[in-house]
Amino acid sequence: MFQKLLIPAKLLLIMLVLAGNLLYSQSATIRGFIYEKESGEPVIFTNAYLLGTSYGSTTDINGYFAITQIPPGSYTLIVTYLGYDTLTEDVSLKANDLIQKNLYLEKSTVLLDAVNVSAERQAVRTETRTSVVKVTPLDIKQIPSVGGKADLAQYLQVLPGVIFTGDQGGQLYIRGGSPIQNKVFLDGMVIYNPFHSIGLFSVFDTETIRLADIYTGGFNAEHGGRISSVMDITTRDGNKKRHTGKLGLSTFGANALIEGPIKKQLEDGRGSSSFLISAKNSYLEQSSKLFYDYVNEDGLPFNFLDLYGKVTISAANGSKVNLFGFNFTDKVNYKAISEYSWDALGGGVNFVVIPGRTPVLMEGIFAYSSYDMQLDEEEKNPRNSSINGFNAGLDFTYFQGKNEIK
16 A cells, blocks of 8 residues: 555656746846946945845945846846935746846945844855854944054954064954964965054055955855965956046055056946056155154164055956056164065956856856065074965855855
């Protein structure tokens, strides 16, 4: 009797699986990138959803979104983000459709009387991440700064469990770990020393940062090789619409940034390219004699120079390649006693590719970086140390409904 019932049950199970696969094959997908209309910069953590349904997505660090397994029909696509006008667009989907949408948000010109912030949105954004802080340039600029220049190093010092100390300055201790147990990435490149000797400034120009993820625990194998913390910093692309620049001066130093399109981004579906160049220099050894003579009449012996450049080449469907390089230097000159200096150099390429009609996002990186340090002491032989290395990686993210498999 049991055997007779088992055969129909198996057939029913097979029919249900086939029906599920058939239903999935009849669904549609909307994917694409969301950009800021003024500059062409991707807008991260933006909500894109279909009005009146539970189908939606949030853009990632590249501004990419994918809404999958949508039943055929007519919908209204809504894109919302605080500080920008809400974007609506009607879409009609047929079975097996895969629609590519590159959307552009305009900054809002309407002042709101009040804004209600819901804690649930933030919870969704970080529900699968433990011990991670997402830092934007706006967050860094809201912290009181030394010398009038906002910097990531000063922001980190207000985080719980973080201590800056060390005889060389700029040594980062997180949750009791040593500085060597921290790992720092800049656009996928390994940065061996991200902080200058004075301890108040990092090698990163705040104006070039898109997002900094600070992991103080719970990071996965993707960020392997350290046991204390990981800092994963992503720089923004150069302005794809117009040429622009910034110049900043403070009692500690000066910084300059220039960016613009090589091939201007248009909204007609064609590709584009842009560049970004940043320079940051300290003249503290000279200015401290005037502004900080109460510390040392001979001035503070700290000098540094940070250079960073990036070229972005984007395809019509949003796929892109980034070429980048950096040179960071630091020098401490204790006259008639010793001179300590280091030089960091590196470069690489990373890419984001959307292959064909598959619900997959490919990301890759190949980079090289080096770090050389030298100490010259009076009446002693010079000492030096260096480290260098290549790093490479290839990631695939598969989108299925509300789930992502990476």
